[in-house]
Amino acid sequence: MTDRIREFLEARRRAGRDTGPCLVVDLDIVRDNYQSFARALPDTRVFYAVKANPAPEVLALLARLGSCFDTASVVEIEQTLAAGATPDRISFGNTIKKERDIARAYALGVRLFAVDCEAEVEKIARAAPGARVFCRILCDGDGAEWPLSRKFGCAPQMAPRVLEHAHRLGLTAYGVSFHVGSQQRDPGMWDGALKSAAEIFNDLAERGIQLQMVNLGGGFPTKYLKNVPVVKAYGQAIFRALSKHFGNRIPETIIEPGRGMVGNAGVIEAEVVLVSRKSDDDPVRWVYLDIGKFNGLAETTDEMIRYPIRTEADGDATAPCVLAGPSCDSIDVLYEKDPYLLPIGLEIGSKVLIEGTGAYTTTYSSVGFNGFPPLESFVI
Amino acid sequence: MTDRIREFLEARRRAGRDTGPCLVVDLDIVRDNYQSFARALPDTRVFYAVKANPAPEVLALLARLGSCFDTASVVEIEQTLAAGATPDRISFGNTIKKERDIARAYALGVRLFAVDCEAEVEKIARAAPGARVFCRILCDGDGAEWPLSRKFGCAPQMAPRVLEHAHRLGLTAYGVSFHVGSQQRDPGMWDGALKSAAEIFNDLAERGIQLQMVNLGGGFPTKYLKNVPVVKAYGQAIFRALSKHFGNRIPETIIEPGRGMVGNAGVIEAEVVLVSRKSDDDPVRWVYLDIGKFNGLAETTDEMIRYPIRTEADGDATAPCVLAGPSCDSIDVLYEKDPYLLPIGLEIGSKVLIEGTGAYTTTYSSVGFNGFPPLESFVI
CATH class of the missing domain: 3.20.20.10 (Alanine racemase)
Incomplete structure (x- = not known):
């Protein structure tokens, strides 16, 4: 994460253009x-x-x-x-x-x-x-x-x-x-x-x-x-x-x-769409992002690449989460075998920063699976 | 495979437009x-x-x-x-x-x-x-x-x-x-x-x-x-x-x-780009197509969906092949754990028909991974 990327993302939010995930490369x-x-x-x-x-x-x-x-x-x-x-x-x-x-x-x-x-x-x-x-x-x-x-x-x-x-x-x-x-x-x-x-x-x-x-x-x-x-x-x-x-x-x-x-020149900003549990005694929360395997994070296949994720609630206590994408496809799950520790304060609408995403993200995006557009990309 | 799809593909070949893979849906x-x-x-x-x-x-x-x-x-x-x-x-x-x-x-x-x-x-x-x-x-x-x-x-x-x-x-x-x-x-x-x-x-x-x-x-x-x-x-x-x-x-x-x-309304026509062996004593041939996981066949992940493949050499003796896509990505292999039996007469430039591809192919295509365009699609 660099100051230039941070400033770019802040300007994008102020302009109200932060309606979907985007990659910013410095x-x-x-x-x-x-x-x-x-x-x-x-x-x-x-x-x-x-x-x-x-x-x-x-x-x-x-x-x-x-x-x-x-x-x-x-x-x-x-x-x-x-x-x-x-x-x-x-x-x-x-x-x-x-x-x-x-x-x-x-x-x-x-x-x-x-x-x-x-x-x-x-x-x-x-x-x-x-x-x-x-x-x-x-x-x-x-x-x-x-x-x-x-x-x-x-x-x-x-x-x-x-x-x-x-x-x-x-x-x-x-x-x-x-x-x-x-x-x-x-x-x-x-x-x-x-x-x-x-x-x-x-x-x-x-x-x-x-x-x-x-x-x-x-x-x-x-x-x-x-x-x-x-x-x-x-x-x-x-x-x-x-x-x-x-x-x-x-x-x-x-x-x-x-x-x-x-790889380390790019950061993706994404949004939490839903946080839920599958049952009352489910030990993990499911955190669904607006980005997944089909619009940028294909390299999470088999959980091979584990991206660092920063959130607005960093510093809070953490708990294990299954992390998944927004599509109606059951394979669009990012980390499940090895759940990801994320702050318990993370909630619907929270922004997350996915670091190290400058490589193998934009062109991997599907043309429109489930109607979701390809990953937006900015190079600054 | 239907007569209408066969005729469409023949007309496309005659017009010299068969330069990349395409899906035809009847x-x-x-x-x-x-x-x-x-x-x-x-x-x-x-x-x-x-x-x-x-x-x-x-x-x-x-x-x-x-x-x-x-x-x-x-x-x-x-x-x-x-x-x-x-x-x-x-x-x-x-x-x-x-x-x-x-x-x-x-x-x-x-x-x-x-x-x-x-x-x-x-x-x-x-x-x-x-x-x-x-x-x-x-x-x-x-x-x-x-x-x-x-x-x-x-x-x-x-x-x-x-x-x-x-x-x-x-x-x-x-x-x-x-x-x-x-x-x-x-x-x-x-x-x-x-x-x-x-x-x-x-x-x-x-x-x-x-x-x-x-x-x-x-x-x-x-x-x-x-x-x-x-x-x-x-x-x-x-x-x-x-x-x-x-x-x-x-x-x-x-x-x-x-x-x-x-699913059964669509057929993909693709082309064999390369046939090779990895060593002199390699028991399987590698058959590389101009379509793979990133331009239409994402559902071959983990070899889950095994598409029927027809070739111009059907009827020949067959031998086990590893089937792979054209991209410079090592995960772009379609069938390897369970090699596919294909005619030994199959060679570079041969056309193959991949049946049952009307569902979950076009919109899964990447926007341009490795510079390969998304799967072309025709509905007739």
Whole structure:
């Protein structure tokens, strides 16, 4: 929470425009975060993960600061170009792309693409001749609050064949990428993945192909309820692992922070719609907000992300609450398995501030499930 | 799948407009479904659950057929009125409502509201004086493919006090509602809930308050992969339970079908973007579609709803596949715990038809997560 956000929300209330939930993102925090990454990893290029928050103001600020961009679709590429980035600063980082979208990206000037199998290499060879490709490998997400599935990446043993295939088809076999798991709280987790990456570099070198780049992925955490290591600790751990596995031939590196870049820059203001109990002897109160899984808080699925919540009654005694959204959908419950402690003074109409919501909220909103509008967003 | 949908999709392909996934809803099926409900439960009024699919054409057809409407928000009330329904045919069925939204609904002419606690009764007494209220009670969702949480409803023992409170505040204590769980495949499940409802009627009668209505809720299934009982079987089971618990004083009843009204009327056409394996010895193929959890198939969460999928290669030998969506989000996997058998001839660029997708798809779509547009929808 910053003074600028507080003042913005106060002005919105005074104007009587506080009729639904809204996200406010403070660009000063985004700037600080960018600079922290740049300082912590001075030899690494930053590719902001646009999907975390593609607000035009965020993209424009990062473009001015010199950031590069990791994009998931042609629409995100277009948004990034519109914000002032040049195509040489854009990676099409989704391993799952339609061939016509690869062609469109290539026409827009994009030359860097992710792959994780030979079929995707073949699409790129046809639609983006001569482009650079990096192969994503699987790595286990131990230590992450939001462990990744096996959806992206191939087994490390398969990567050399994929990259050699790219080389044979006239592409530049450029490097290796991995993702250690979102909201990764253990800076040591990059070590194992970098060991695999170095082995792939050696394997390809034996085949006469010199890889150049390691994409260290995202996973950099933002602070929710628990403390997380500072960015500097990640930089140090990554540098140690790079030195250990690559010796004095450290490759070019890039990182793809999303949550770590914008998560703590945003605060959602929401309203308590109802407080009730299910029976006279119900030990928990049910607190229903005007925001839920379908209009901004999708990352509460399985109660993975636990946002800090501030209320007007903070300081009162607290009691366990089940927290739920406003929709007529039974899965629209935010925290139930592990009830949330909230002040007993919290009542219908109270405002609550949900912190750390700058990433993965606005674009996750449904177009209008139950007739509720998407999350309103302001960037200041 | 109907001839009309097949012809529509063929025309779309010929016109070269098949560049992204789309849903096609056949109004003839919606009409058939409405008439099946009306025939199976001749003394019961149908309140279509607008949230299942609020397409204007669907609402207009149902309004013409004489349906009433269960709505979750002021926007849904406005959509329903715009489609030609009069406000006396609208229920504001969400138990979680802002007081200003209740006032707005009342100003629009709505006089029927759901509650499940005294605080909500008080809002309605202030904002919708004299309105009818029904109290939702908890009932366990055994037998449902998508069991409901405890989010909606109070313990049956608490309902008489809630309704008496409404009566004291000048509202009409009108009845009781419950929901036996979505995609409920056991018609016998209404029996226990009706027993509770009858007890509440008796309790209120002893307090001098005559309830009039039982809202039997939704839960009527649509056919996915498994067969489901026909609507007539539900009508018979419900009539038996009503007679058993209410004797010869059967109350007014309403039902709120959503999935059962539109689920089987819709088919999504999607495209295979990538087919790959994660390693040389991977026993399953990964099949990535251009539709996933964030642009239409949110109900695959926890693999609850398993849609029938038709392909151009049907008839080929099949093999187990993990099915996933196109986004850079690791949770965007549709079926993995229980892999889906799909033809081995399925390849990149193949079209697939996902059946039973008329309900809970379009409005669940995100506004643009990863830059992917919301699900396109056509009603024919």
